[in-house]
Amino acid sequence: MVNTVVVYHSGYGHTQRMAQAVAQGAGAQLLAIDADGNLPAGGWETLAAASTIVFGTPTYMGGPSWQFKRFADASSKAWFAQSWKDKLFAGFTNSAGVQGDKQVTLDYLYHLAMQHGGLWVGLGMLPSNTKAAQRNDVNWMGCFSGAMAQTPSDASVAEMLAGDLETARQFGERVAKTARRLA
Numbered sequence: 622m623v624n625t626v627v628v629y630h631s632g633y634g635h636t637q638r639m640a641q642a643v644a645q646g647a648g649a650q651l652l653a654i655d656a657d658g659n660l661p662a663g664g665w666e667t668l669a670a671a672s673t674i675v676f677g678t679p680t681y682m683g684g685p686s687w688q689f690k691r692f693a694d695a696s697s698k699a700w701f702a703q704s705w706k707d708k709l710f711a712g713f714t715n716s717a718g719v720q721g722d723k724q725v726t727l728d729y730l731y732h733l734a735m736q737h738g739g740l741w742v743g744l745g746m747l748p749s750n751t752k753a754a755q756r757n758d759v760n761w762m763g764c765f766s767g768a769m770a771q772t773p774s775d776a777s778v779a780e781m782l783a784g785d786l787e788t789a790r791q792f793g794e795r796v797a798k799t800a801r802r803l804a
């Protein structure tokens with residue numbers, strides 16, 4: 622059975638909006654890591670039961686937030702038992718800079734999935750990189766390994782760019798489609 626969970630941290634709500642778009646596309650359950658880096662009650666059991674786990678975190682100081690990293694370190698309990706082995710994984714991040722070192726964060730999420738013996742789903746979209754490209758095109762960021770959003774540092778959650786949110790939604794659809802093919 623396909624059972625997808627988007628587990629994410631968001632300090633100020635922007636990555637949460639992205640998580641919601643991914644979850645909408647995937648038909649997934651959202652699981653928020655709190656400000657102390659903890660999951661809600663039953664969170665670990667929810668992840669254990671999932672066939673697919675999508676990781677989401679803002680990029681802070683060139684990597685995942687410490688709250689996400691605390692969650693990742695706590696997942697070593699599942700790692701010891703290899704209880705997440707062969708699950709499907711994917712990842713997304715959001716930051717203020719157009720580049721902003723977001724790839725470092727996605728690479729970290731990929732390596733976390735690999736440590737757990739998982740299978741990784743990339744973005745699977747061509748980049749919008751011609752002269753005719755518009756900022757609100759899907760995959761304007763030109764990423765391949767996961768979904769990226771760029772939110773100007775003074776933009777509210779409501780001002781997040783529609784193209785990035787649509788990229789996240791379509792990414793969720795791809796993850797769910799891949800999960801169904803594997804199931």
Ligand SMILES: Cc1cc2nc3c(=O)[nH]c(=O)nc-3n(C[C@H](O)[C@H](O)[C@H](O)COP(=O)(O)O)c2cc1C
Pocket residue numbers: 630631632633634635636637679680681682683684715716717718719720721722772773774
């Ligand atoms: C502590 C901190 C570190 C940050 N580091 C980066 C960074 O390395 N690169 C970048 O482009 N933006 C950086 N930002 C900007 C955030 O990634 C951006 O504001 C993002 O939208 C925050 O997402 P959130 O609302 O889900 O927390 C940083 C913000 C904070 C608070």
